[in-house]
Amino acid sequence: MLQVDLSFDLQEFSSGLESLEVEATNIRELLAQLDIRFPGLGAKIEKDMAVTINGVIYQETLIEPIEDGSEIYFIPKIGGG
Amino acid sequence: MSTNKDYKWVGTSPIRPDGADKVTGKAAFGADKNLPGMLHGKILRSPYGHAKIKSIDTSAAESAPGVLAVMTSKDLPDLASEMGEAGESAVDFRDLSQNILAAGKVLYHGHAVAAVAATSPKLAKQALKLIKVEYEELPVVLEIEDAMADDAPILHENQFTPGGSQDKPSNIAGKMKLPRGDIEKGFAEADVIVEREFTTPTVHQGYIEPHAVTASMSASGHADVWCCTQGAFVVRAMTAKVLNMDVGKVKVTPSEIGGGFGAKTTVYLEPIAVKLSEMSGRPVKMVMDREEVLRATGPTSASVIKIKLGATNDGKLVAAEGTLKYGAGAYKGSPMGPGCMCVFASYEIPNFVVRGFDVVLNKPKVAAYRAPGAPMAAFAMESVMNEMAGKLDLDPIDFRLENAVKEGSVAAYGPKFPAIGFVETLKAAKEHPHYSAPLGKNQGRGVGTGFWFNIGMQSSATLNVNESGSVTLITGSADIGGSRASMALFAAEELGIDYDLITPLVSNTEEAGYCDVTGGSRTTFATGMAVVKASKNLVANMKKRAAKTWGVEVDEVLWQDGQAVPPFSSGKNPMSMAEIAASAAKTGGPLTASASLTAQGAGAGFGVHICDVEVDPETGKTDVIRYTAIQDAGKAIHPAYVEGQYQGGAAQGIGWALNEEYVYNDKGVLQNFGFLDYRMPVANDLPMIDTVIVEVPNPAHPYGVRGVGETPIVPPLAAVAEAVNNAAGVRITDLPISPPRLLAEIDAK
Numbered sequence: 001m002l003q004v005d006l007s008f009d010l011q012e013f014s015s016g017l018e019s020l021e022v023e024a025t026n027i028r029e030l031l032a033q034l035d036i037r038f039p040g041l042g043a044k045i046e047k048d049m050a051v052t053i054n055g056v057i058y059q060e061t062l063i064e065p066i067e068d069g070s071e072i073y074f075i076p077k078i079g080g081g
Numbered sequence: 082m083s084t085n086k087d088y089k090w091v092g093t094s095p096i097r098p099d100g101a102d103k104v105t106g107k108a109a110f111g112a113d114k115n116l117p118g119m120l121h122g123k124i125l126r127s128p129y130g131h132a133k134i135k136s137i138d139t140s141a142a143e144s145a146p147g148v149l150a151v152m153t154s155k156d157l158p159d160l161a162s163e164m165g166e167a168g169e170s171a172v173d174f175r176d177l178s179q180n181i182l183a184a185g186k187v188l189y190h191g192h193a194v195a196a197v198a199a200t201s202p203k204l205a206k207q208a209l210k211l212i213k214v215e216y217e218e219l220p221v222v223l224e225i226e227d228a229m230a231d232d233a234p235i236l237h238e239n240q241f242t243p244g245g246s247q248d249k250p251s252n253i254a255g256k257m258k259l260p261r262g263d264i265e266k267g268f269a270e271a272d273v274i275v276e277r278e279f280t281t282p283t284v285h286q287g288y289i290e291p292h293a294v295t296a297s298m299s300a301s302g303h304a305d306v307w308c309c310t311q312g313a314f315v316v317r318a319m320t321a322k323v324l325n326m327d328v329g330k331v332k333v334t335p336s337e338i339g340g341g342f343g344a345k346t347t348v349y350l351e352p353i354a355v356k357l358s359e360m361s362g363r364p365v366k367m368v369m370d371r372e373e374v375l376r377a378t379g380p381t382s383a384s385v386i387k388i389k390l391g392a393t394n395d396g397k398l399v400a401a402e403g404t405l406k407y408g409a410g411a412y413k414g415s416p417m418g419p420g421c422m423c424v425f426a427s428y429e430i431p432n433f434v435v436r437g438f439d440v441v442l443n444k445p446k447v448a449a450y451r452a453p454g455a456p457m458a459a460f461a462m463e464s465v466m467n468e469m470a471g472k473l474d475l476d477p478i479d480f481r482l483e484n485a486v487k488e489g490s491v492a493a494y495g496p497k498f499p500a501i502g503f504v505e506t507l508k509a510a511k512e513h514p515h516y517s518a519p520l521g522k523n524q525g526r527g528v529g530t531g532f533w534f535n536i537g538m539q540s541s542a543t544l545n546v547n548e549s550g551s552v553t554l555i556t557g558s559a560d561i562g563g564s565r566a567s568m569a570l571f572a573a574e575e576l577g578i579d580y581d582l583i584t585p586l587v588s589n590t591e592e593a594g595y596c597d598v599t600g601g602s603r604t605t606f607a608t609g610m611a612v613v614k615a616s617k618n619l620v621a622n623m624k625k626r627a628a629k630t631w632g633v634e635v636d637e638v639l640w641q642d643g644q645a646v647p648p649f650s651s652g653k654n655p656m657s658m659a660e661i662a663a664s665a666a667k668t669g670g671p672l673t674a675s676a677s678l679t680a681q682g683a684g685a686g687f688g689v690h691i692c693d694v695e696v697d698p699e700t701g702k703t704d705v706i707r708y709t710a711i712q713d714a715g716k717a718i719h720p721a722y723v724e725g726q727y728q729g730g731a732a733q734g735i736g737w738a739l740n741e742e743y744v745y746n747d748k749g750v751l752q753n754f755g756f757l758d759y760r761m762p763v764a765n766d767l768p769m770i771d772t773v774i775v776e777v778p779n780p781a782h783p784y785g786v787r788g789v790g791e792t793p794i795v796p797p798l799a800a801v802a803e804a805v806n807n808a809a810g811v812r813i814t815d816l817p818i819s820p821p822r823l824l825a826e827i828d829a830k
Contacts, residue, residue: 007495008258018764047164048171052496056781059537073495076257076418077171078534080601080791081286081343081449 002030004072010049022072027051028062030072049074057070090573091784094721095580097566099337111293112368120149120198121294121352122357122367123205126377127187129196130221130443130749131234134185134194134214141211142197147204150360151212151332152353153195154184158325165322172347176412178323180446181352183685187216188236188411189377189443190750193349198357198365221443221749225385225406228252228440236411237440241331254413255439257421261496267400267432271391271728275469276301278387279461280815281798282742283408285380286450287733287761290339291371292378297364298692302326304355306333311559312598313343316351317590331355334589335559340560342733343449344379346598361563366471372754379448380743382407382415384457388424388465396475396483401425401433405458411447415439419534422494423795424458426532427503427687428466428484433493451599452791456798457738460816463529463799468812475805478511478689502713502777503530503687509775510689517711524695524706527803531688531795535788537599537680541594542611544572544619546672550659552576554585557593558608562790563722566603568612570718571784577614577643578658586613592751596678602788605718606779607680614676626668627656682781686792688712690731692800696808701807701824703739704764709772710796714788720774723789728770730793736762737794738801740817760761 014020015026020040024030030051035042045051050059052073058064059077066072084418089195139151162175178184183192199205220234227233242251268274294308304326313333321328338345350367357365369378369723384407389478391400397752404425407415416580421437485503510516510528520526522815543555554572558564568763573580587593596608619642627645628635637648645661647653665672710727717723740760744752753759780786798816806812811826 008260016765055492055497055499056682057496057534058535060539061680061681064681070130071497075422075459075494075496078419078422078536078601079416079449080533080536080603081346081451081790 001068002066002072003071007074010044010074012039013038013044023067026062026066027058027064030066045074048077050077086268088574090570090580091718092720093570094719095566095767097563098569098585099375099560100545100563103337110290111300111336111337112241113368114295114307116295116297116364119364119366120200120357120361121202121205122354122365123202123209124193124373125195125209127183127190127192129187129216129218130190131219132187132216133219134183134258134751135193135217136215138213139195141213142208145204145208145211147200148197148208148237150198150357151195151208151364152356152360154179154182155425156356157182157323157352162542173413174322180324180412181349183313184543189445191373192411193377196357198361204302210241222746223442223444223749225383225408225440225442228442229406229438236443240441241412246380252441253438254409254441255417257418257437259421259435260433261493262432264400264402264432264434268391270393270399272390272394273469273472274391275465275472276389277465277814278385279464281384281457281460283380283383283444283633283727284737284817285375285739285745285759286340286342286344288340288344291369291374292345292350293368294350294354295364295366298355298359302330305332306331306351306355307336308333308351309336309345309668310343311600312337313557313559313590314595315346315598316348319348320351320355322356332591335587338559338561340449341451343600346449346600347379349378371756375754375759376751377409377445379446381450381453382409382447384408386457386461388461390465390469392469392473394473396473396480398430398484399432400426401430403435405435406440407454408442408444408447409439410442410444412437412446413441415447418454420454420458423455423532424462425493427486427530429486429490429793430493434518451733451794454532455533455630456734459529459531459795460798460802463796464802464814467799467803468747478507482507492589498685500777500780501685501687502775505777506687506689506711506713506775508775509671510691510711513603513691513709513711513773515691515707515771520693523698523808524693524805525808527689527692527800527807529796529798529800529803531792533602533686533795534794535606535683535686535791536603537607537683538597538603538613538802539679540596540608541675541677542568542608542674543594543675544615546619546658546662548662550657551582551584552578554583554612555588555593556612557588557590557596558604559599560587561599562726563660563719564599564604564608566722567609567718571609571612572616576615576620576658577641588815593676601688602790603680603683606683606788607783609718609786610680610782611678614678615674618676619672619674622672622674623658623661626665629668630656630664649805662785666672682779684714684779684787685783686787686789688792688796690796690800692797694801694804694808695769696805698809698827701820701827703734703818703823705768705801706769709771709773710793711775712789712792713775713787714789715779715782716785717774718784718786724772726789727793728771730791731770731797732762732767732792734797735767735801738798738816738818740819742817
């Protein structure tokens, strides 16, 4: 089971729910599960957000494996100069 | 500086492979490309800061001597609003197209309106004067808070604030909120509260080389583009999108680049040059002059940032509130998001809220600039941290150490930090002799810190082994800071051969594997990872070839010091790379290896800067007399170039703090459009900038690399401002701290 925390700007999809538990073994499964519970949330994250797994930022990946018990957070994609 | 003695090449600082050509004038930059029959393109730009375009008549220009093509936005496909990935961050392709050539309205002085291709630059310029544009002038809005007002002139009638009224258009294009804990409770626990508002002006990246492109469209519809860019693949993607072409029909070859700092991650001229070439049937060259660069390319945002900070008497932060407003220029997309995520990222604060606003204005659309959004946020937060340390009678570094994030801390933007080096960097600053050196009359010292995420993204690398055993190393990552040398060091280390045997190249979009832009401090981290992976693939292949030659199992072959070593029992002698390459035809053909990846796990960078200034109380002039930049690099692959990044970022940040600003009149016309009046620091304005490379390895990289290019511009603004405060006794909250502004504050004291 994964601990997923939603930032304030994503809580509009979850009716204000700040955190939830999700069963998934990679990012693709995680986003699919979120989309089932909160339609549009998974798609929004895939399009606009980076996924952090235990603090490590993953951008542009769906296949990254996630270990059971990991902490998940989503942040806006980061660019740079 | 530290170096790891376990490596032979990584951690050394050899001469850059492109160095001799650059110092002898042989390196080819963007404007150096010429083709037979080439035309010269020029742009007609708006004389108004904001106006409707009622009509454009190009007929006289079309028949002018030497003119072979004239175009306006009507010659570009009418794109729907669509966000897409194009380089470092998302872009709305409709905005991109309309920024390249205005459609319906001009949104800033200098906005491109039409373009001409003629047989000489002079004839092209003369033809521009024959284009008749009828405008209806509109009121301009140049200041962020003016643009947010209910009665502000509206730039885009179809833009509405997310979460706001969907009936009334707005200049507030985006909002963001990051809350944690209970700030009312947090401030109630605070013994001391500091609250201040800060402003920073629009500033330009100030790269020496203006934008330049040469394009040639073939009769079969294949575009060849040569340009100076931080990312050939992003130029390809954007040009293809704006012209509704398949990316496979656009080939982009990057030239050497005379600076970018984030700004050359988008396109202005390239689609125009391709279209003019298509219309004229001739190659077209376009080169901006300095005035065009300053008037019409993307600077970085002005900002208005308010910080409220609460701490207990023992120096613990308990609450913070930040409101960050960034000007985006003419189209949405300021660095508000990263600014909000960075502002409290360096400290453990149990209760806070950050609110961000992305605001459009009648100025050029902003482009990326080193750590976009972070320097302004750090100027505000670090200035308040310095003031708070004074009120608590604490050493400013000790106060930061008390609250610094470390491995396991929950970052203000959400996740827990993996291994980071902020504490180590702060301690290195405190121990540096500069920090305790005595100061003289009218002199002061300030400290500032900075954070930047750094990024990974996509990279590729290919190694081709030559018959002699030397290696050609090809990537598509533009080299803006010496990355060819770093790539060669990685390959030399992995292959076990001399650095001089490797020729690193930056190739075009048809010959190199895909690489995202050189930006986000990603190239040494991510493209370096691809080079390491390709090198390991090559070593595996060469071990197989040697095993075949000797008739042994590949598992029995070792790779040591650039040689395949056979098992002792075989009685064979080791084979060098040259020997393996020489026999490659007999063992399976040419030796080549590639790797492509999406690099994950970029390591956050933290820096601490110490600045000493001397203020002339008679004139308000500030001289930086000593400066030290300390930063965690993870691992410095080429330490001299890491130091160069620290020094360059510090120099740009000092300029931002002391002198640089766009000065507009009330019609939105930029007044200081050259380097005489847009005052960047030059060599004799600055002392030698000392550096300390801290190395806390990033566990996600095979050599521990973090990015280093962006963090160094984050700390200087607050460090300089605090030094001025301590020298002159006045706290400046509006940048730049120019002599007139500082003198007025001193006189008012």
